[in-house]
Amino acid sequence: MKNVILRSSFLYMLLAVLMVTLVFSQIASAQEGDPVAGKQLFNSNCAACHRVNQKLVGPALAGVTQRRTKEWLQKWIRNSSDLINSGDAQAKAIFEEFNKVPMTPFPLLSDADIDNILAYVEAPPPAPVVDTSVASTTAAPAEGSQNINQIVLAALVIVLLLLTVMLVLVRQILSKIAKANGIEITPTGRKPIWKAFAENQFLVLVTVVFLLLSSAYFAYGYLMQVGVDQGYQPIQPIHYSHKIHAGANQIDCNYCHSSARVSKTSGIPSLNVCMNCHKSIAEYKGETTAEYSKAFYDGEIQKLYKAVGWDPEVQQYSGETQPVEWVRIHNLPDFVYFNHAQHVTVGGVACQTCHGPVQEMEIMSQFSPLTMGWCINCHRQTEVKMDNNLYYEKIHEALSKKYGLEKPTVAEMGGLECAKCHY
Amino acid sequence: MKAFKNILAGLAVAMVLFSCQDKQKPNYQFFPNMYAPVGYEAYGKSDAFANGMEAQLPVPGTINRDFVPYDYPNTPEGYAAARDSLKSPLEKNEVNLEKGKALFTIYCAVCHGDKGDGKGILVQNEKFLGVPDYSTRPITEGSIFHVITYGLNMMGSHASQLSSNERWEVTQYVEKLRADLMP
Missing domain, CATH: 1.20.890 (cAMP-dependent Protein Kinase, Chain A)
Structure with a gap:
């Protein structure tokens, strides 16, 4: 009996020691939560709805450890619905405040993970490094030369x-x-040079022919550019940089111009498409130059918010919208039919073939002349993609035989017929 | 001195001529008889409508071609219902998967990553955060379709960019990615 008591008291002591160490280790980890690991966890799990200093889908999290106890936070993060259903007043209040949108439960986060996240949330976020001088000097050389x-x-x-x-x-x-x-x-005995020239009929003839030809050349060049808007670069109501969106961020052209896949027009994206990203991106954090500063870009994002009626403070639409009057750049005459879907989806032509290096354009401009000669030239040179196209297999075979070619071009498929584009 | 003045005058005329090339204005046209359309053009101005533009919202209750009614509401309850009971009308085959992959690359990969691991280019550049790994979320084909249609949290609705059928194709590809990511 004594032995048993002894053993059990020994066990109790061991348990007690274990408990104490556990508690201590927890406190220690609470104090020493790793903000770096926390940032990673925060970015992959929380940032979809939370910011440290800004209200988003959920509340701003700065100072949350002062507002709530750690046990409460752990319960809430693992399963907020349980906490709400248990009748916790704080939990109910915050659920009501944020329109009864339940927070995604994270049952798999360990205590250490939550500590790390809280450590990151409480650590003052580092001030954004504004290094315009470097950016401007790196951007300069290309333009400088x-x-x-x-x-x-x-x-x-x-x-x-x-x-x-x-x-x-x-x-x-x-x-x-x-x-x-x-x-x-x-005066010396020689004739003046112009007189000698005027008397030499051959020279005069050659000069006249040369002058006529060169003036015809320039007149032709001048007349041929009438009505051609190559290089047209209007100022848009909102400065939209294709260089940032399609270049630095590598967003596919079709993301915004989604109707290019399926319709005649490439589609000017409606502002809800902008808001898919700009709901959470209210400020520009990328490279800047002297001309295009952070303040400038942030101002342009504010123009978007104004047009679409979004209030970033309360994260809600006000319903007051203002259409944006974009200036059309690429414009074919009415007597030409051009279909984007036919070129993008069927032909598989890259957008850049006609629109040029859009991903490098800070201000969008017309790259191609969009003349008939330019269209025809491309139709003559482009081979039709015939691989794995079972539907047209027979006609493709017949065409190949007719022209004795492995791969007929668009022109041989009838791409030069007048009525293909003019009707 | 007179020669000097002539040269200056010539220079001035040349400068005036060259300064007319304004990149911010369209070039002038020669007899643009059939250039401008008589009817209204996509995105153009038009007096035919009260607010002066061609782009109009569909009349309430309009049903477009290929429209498939979607009865699940954009609420947490709707999400749960779609997750549990909504099933894809598409056959699971290679063709649909290929189409889904192409669309996924355009519309989703920029945030969700080519593998669906939540590490797209925008996430790597810390422009857009909180994109989950597909394998860490209890999602089904119904909930994937529901989220593409309505959006969730910071993700916006993609119903204006993808038709109902295309959303199902993407859903099929997302399911494949999720299966590949599963440990």
Whole structure:
């Protein structure tokens, strides 16, 4: 009996020691929760609805450990519905405040994980590093070399002009001095050069032909660009940078221009598509330059919020919308039929083939001339994709036989027929 | 001196001519008789409507072609109901899976990652956070379709970009990705 008591008291002591160490270790881990590991957990689990300093789907989390006890938070994070159903007043209040949207339960997060997350939430988030100088210097070289070229050319032109002017002036001064000194410049026996030129009929003929041809060349070039808007780069009501969206963020063109896959027009994305991302992205955090600063980009996002009627403070739509008057850049005349779906989905033509390196354009501009010659040229050169197209297998085979080619081009498929595009 | 003035005048004329090339204005057109449409064009201005633009919202109650009614409401209860009882009308085959993959790459991969592990390019750049790994969520084909249709938390609705059929194709591909991610 004594032995048993002894053993049991020993067991109790062992248990007690274990408990104490457990509690201590918990307290220790609570104090030493790792904010770095916490950031990772926060970003992958919580950030869909929470920000540290901003109200989103759920409340801002800064200072949450002062507002709630750790046990409460652990219960809430693992399963908030249970806590609400248990009749906890705080839990009920917060559930009501956020429109009764239940929080996703995270039963798999360990105590240590939750400590890490809370440590990250309570650690003051590092101030954003604003390093415009580096950004602007890295962006400069490409534009800089072009600028330097232009400056050098302009300087050369000015120097040449000055030299000619100086020559004329020197000649005038010299003749004045000669006059003043009473020296008469006797013309030499040679004819003036223009007279000699005028008397040489062959030279005159060659010059006239040359002048006619060159003026015809320039006149032709001038007339051919009438009505061609290549390089047209209007100012849009909201500065939308394709360079950031399609370049840095690699968002597929079709994400926003979703009707290009299925319809005639490529589609100007309606603002709800913008809000798919900009509901949570209210400020720009990427590279900036002197011209396009963070403040500038943030202002443009605010323009979007105003147009779509989104109030970022309360995270709700006000219902007051303002249509955005985008300026159309690519515009074919009414007598031409062009279908995006046919080129994008059927032909598999990359957007950049016609629209150029859009992912590098800060301001969108028209890359291609969109003339008929340009269309025809592409139709003549582009081979039709015939692989794995069982539906048209027979006609493709017949066409290949007719033209004696492995792969007929669009032109041979009838892509040069007038009525394909004009009707 | 007179020659000098002539040169200056010539330069001025040249400068005026070149400065007319304004990139912010469309080029002038020669007899644009059939260039501008008589009817209204997509996204154009039009007097035919009260607010002066062609782009109009459909009349309430409009049903477009290929429309499939979707009765589950955009509420937590609707989500639970879709998760438990909604089933895909599509046959599970390679063709649908390929289409779903192409659409997934366009519409989902930028956040959810090509493998569905929640590590898309926007997440890597910390532009968009809180994108879960598909394998860590108890999702079914019904709930996937429901979320693409209505969005969830910070994810927006993609119903305007994807038709009902296309959403089912994406759903099928998401299910495959989730199965591949499962340990």
